[in-house]
Amino acid sequence: MKRLIFSIIILNLVFSVNAQKYMTKNGFISFYGHTPMEDIKADNNQVASVLDISTGDLVFQVLIKSFHFDRALMEEHFNENYLESDKFPKATFKGKITNLQSVNFAKNGTYDVTVDGDLTIRDATNKVSAKGSIEVISGGINANSKFNISPEDYKINIPGVVREKIAKNLEVTVTMKYSPL
Amino acid sequence: MKKSYKLALAVFSVIAVAGVLYGLYKYNLKPKDLQKVKPDFVLTATDLLKAFESDENGAAAKFVDKVVEVSGTIQSVKPGENGALTISLNTGNDISSVLCTLQGNAEPVNFKTGEQITIRGNCSGFLMDVLLNNCSVIQK
Known part of the structure; x- marks a missing residue:
């Protein structure tokens, strides 16, 4: 009997803890840069992310090599010259929803949020603050955001010859479809 | 002169x-059409995941940037924002699988959970799953 009660308590704990966490392994992040010379665009459909709705904690992880370009040469340069993905295979973001109280996770709807956190690309970490939205739907949570980053903030060396071809600011688009963990 | x-x-x-x-x-x-490229490695999704689980760095050195052909059964099919499908393969592990993002657009209805499939892709490494990119479906 004691054992049964104990297992019920444990089970309850597990489920209540689980209901607070949402996860995806197929998140989408793309970036886009425009200059008169050239547009740069890459997509990544293999973003792993966890959202904890009790604390507002958000974690994203991507493999640099999972960014896919339309041009093979651009992808090669991105990996070998700029991001050095053999040396720095992952990029991560760890942050928090700063206005968690304005999201009602119990009620379907779209809520505006601000996320503050640290973005690590290569061996450089910078503070990022991004506006976005959280959409509560039945059985899941969608999250969307767009923000800008600058390659120079992440020690990405771009030689003078091609400097004009690569935008000073890249627009990052984040689209996540979370399911309960 | x-x-x-x-x-x-x-x-x-x-x-x-x-x-x-x-x-x-x-x-x-x-990007190369992998349909026409000879794979560097041919193995099951389960074996590929096992290689990364037992020695992540060693497996990365062996498989990353290589063309890997994996076979297994479909666990799930998810359409991406840009129309590219990501198929995850069963590995007998609850948490980790092999995720394959297909090159170009494909209809999700063509792939059913539990179906046997062989996919060739560029291995980009291991996150929570083994990730394959630029994938082509070789056999269904």
Whole structure:
């Protein structure tokens, strides 16, 4: 009997803890840069992310090599010259929803949020603050955001010859479809 | 004197034109269609995941940037924002699988959970799953 009660308590704990966490392994992040010379665009459909709705904690992880370009040469340069993905295979973001109280996770709807956190690309970490939205739907949570980053903030060396071809600011688009963990 | 000058100019222009054409060709080169590329490794999704679980660095050195052909059963099919499908393969592990993002657009209805499939892709490494990109479906 004691054992049964104990297992019920444990089970309850597990489920209540689980209901607070949402996860995806197929998140989408793309970036886009425009200059008169050239547009740069890459997509990544293999973003792993966890959202904890009790604390507002958000974690994203991507493999640099999972960014896919339309041009093979651009992808090669991105990996070998700029991001050095053999040396720095992952990029991560760890942050928090700063206005968690304005999201009602119990009620379907779209809520505006601000996320503050640290973005690590290569061996450089910078503070990022991004506006976005959280959409509560039945059985899941969608999250969307767009923000800008600058390659120079992440020690990405771009030689003078091609400097004009690569935008000073890249627009990052984040689209996540979370399911309960 | 004049003649050799002309010849040099002609040779130079041919080289210049060839250079520009080669540059344009390289610049416009699309990602490789893996349907036509011989795989470096052929194995099951379960074995590929096991390799990364037992020795992540060793497996990364062996498989990353290589063309890997994996076979297994479909766990789930998720359409991406840009129309590219991501298929995850069963590995007998609850948390980790092999995730394959297909090159180009494909209809999700063509793939059913539990179906046996063989996919060839570029291995980009291990996150929570083994990730394959630019994938082609080899056999269904």
